[in-house]
Amino acid sequence: MGDFPYADRFTVNRTLPEQGRPRADVLAELHAMAEEEDAFWESGKCSGTMYSGDHEHYRFLAEAFGDFAHVNVLQRDMCPSATKLEGEIIAMALDLMHAGAVEDTTTAGMVTSGGTGSILHAVLAYREQAAARLNGRRPNFVKPETGHPAFDKACHLFGIELRTAPVDPANTVVDPADVARLVDRDTIAVMGSAGNYGYGTIDPIAELGQLALERGVGLHVDGCLGGFILPFGEELGYDVPAFDFRVPGVTTISADTHKYGYSFKGSSTLLFRDKALRNAQYFHLAGWSGGKYMSPGIEGSRSGGLLAATWAAMVHYGRAGYRAHAQEIFATAASMMAAVRSHPELRIMGHPTFCFSFTSDDFDIYHVADRMRERGWRFNGQQYPNAIHMAVTRPQTRPGVAEEFATDLAEAVAYAREQHAAGKEAFSSAIYGGVAGGLTTEVEDLIVAVMSDMLDIQQGLPPVGTG
Structure with a gap:
């Protein structure tokens, strides 16, 4: 469709219209775009992206979402349903990750805005918990090269040194010995994938858990992709090694409900072996003129619709x-x-x-x-x-x-x-391709320029006279 999709068919809104359009007209335009765009993935010829692909299921979720779309889950006094829905989502996810195997601490969890949100919160929690121990020294975090870029983003945003371990090109998983060489007194945590996005392979979580215990660091398991399908593959008899809280040393797990949990985009779970780690990343401001402020996560206001849709998907499928x-x-x-x-x-x-x-x-x-x-x-x-x-x-x-x-x-x-x-x-x-020898400063500058151009186009409008 070019740089300005639908400009030749629908009105381009360059300003807020003085008079609004009838609801039926607005919905007709949205329906036309959605129907045409759905036709592509309905063929089944795309990798990932659409995890359910079931319009009947989407209509079911949309109805659940609609009942709570207008609700702000921060206002639990006005909408106590948010407490029920979020608490049960977390409880079901913890059960799936065998939290019952944990005896020495109280497990806990959070519902976040997606895989990146879960990873950001996990890395932040590790940083905040380690702050007193580090006494001003810069923390570091260790990941395999195949670990999701959200870990790089988290380290960039939170001032953490990222250390990257190579993966074996033959089996595409990390060697715990390579991770061990990167761990020192300032390491706050290491991570492994179950499975990694790139290859769908599972890092040796049991060995990484042993390493984490021996070195006194956290171990995050990134199950954003596999968290809601690998457990059922194991139940079906597929060769899926234990990667959850059954593994000693695993301290946090991310698992996306908006992937193989078949909820709407914008929902994920972050699970903690010990709720003290969850509590470490809380933010509070007691002296604000607007009142005492405390937030359990990075986000502020959230729509209750996503909680309702996610809960509905989980209890419907079982x-x-x-x-x-x-x-x-x-x-x-x-x-x-x-x-x-x-x-x-x-x-x-x-x-x-x-x-x-x-x-x-x-x-x-x-x-x-x-x-x-x-x-x-x-x-x-x-x-x-x-x-x-x-x-x-x-x-x-x-x-x-x-x-x-x-x-x-x-x-x-x-x-x-x-x-x-x-x-x-x-x-x-x-x-898709890379450049020989890896990224250079020139290539990185080019990527930034291309991204900027893409955003300018995607967030811009067609030339005047078009649409």
């Missing part, structure tokens, strides 16, 4: 519902990975479960991405090495999607061979 969807997803992922493995030129990265990436040692994998895009597929590209990422969600479990993937992949591999033999470069490398 363990049996989540397990049934997990079974379909794991089976579909296995089928799609089998299609990849049927081509000797392609290689699966590590040993993934429901989310996987593949590359090629024979040609640039982005040639495959180019041809698959022509067939309507939307993948996430990766670098170091170039790879194609596929997070299997419910839309891929629909009849025929996995078979179509196998057919289109076979044709794309043949195309990639031809392009490689002809010495042609892949188009996708300009979008």
Whole structure:
């Protein structure tokens, strides 16, 4: 649609209109955009993004959301339902993460605005709890290279030194010995993924937990992606190692309800082995003229709609519902990975479960991405090495999607061979690819410039006379 989508079809609002439009007119415009945009992911040809893909479920959540959309959950005296809903969301998530295995402390949790929100709050809690021990020294946090960039963001925002451990290129997980070499007296915590976004592989959480106990640091398990599907994969008999509170040394876990928990975007859970760590990141201001102020998290006002929708999704599906969807997803992922493995030129990265990436040692994998895009597929590209990422969600479990993937992949591999033999470069490398030797200052400056240009366009308006 170009830089200014829908400008040729709908009015561009350059100022607040003097007279408002009828509700039916406004809704008709929104419905038209939503219907057209839904048509893309409904094909099942996209990685991740739409985890449920069930319009009946979305309508159910929308009804639950609508009843509480106008509610501010800070005002618990006016809306005590928020206490019930949030408390039960946390209790159900703690149960899923085997909080019952914890005997020596009182477990607790928070509902946050998403995976990044959960990670930010976890890192902040570790920093605040360690402040007295560090006595002014700068804290550091250790993550595997595959750890989500939200940890980098948290360290940047909170003045924490980030130390990055390499991952084994063969199995795509971190070696605890490499993490141990980066831990010192100023380390506040380390982390491992279950699983990491890039490859869907699970770091050795048990070994990292032992390391954390020996060195007296926290261990955060990032289950933002896998937290609401891996437990059910384990129940189904898949090879899912323990990564939750059953593992000694695990002190916090993030698990997104807005991914495989099938709630609306904007909800996640952060779980604590010991509520004292949760309490460490509270903010309070006793002397403000507006009254005594205290906030349990970074956010202030929040809509009760997200709590209602998340609670509704969890109690509607229950363990049996989540397990049934997990079974379909794991089976579909296995089928799609089998299609990849049927081509000797392609290689699966590590040993993934429901989310996987593949590359090629024979040609640039982005040639495959180019041809698959022509067939309507939307993948996430990766670098170091170039790879194609596929997070299997419910839309891929629909009849025929996995078979179509196998057919289109076979044709794309043949195309990639031809392009490689002809010495042609892949188009996708300009979008997804990295640069040899890693990031340089010039490349970082370019990325900032591109992002700025994107925001200026996406938050801007088309030229006057258009729309």
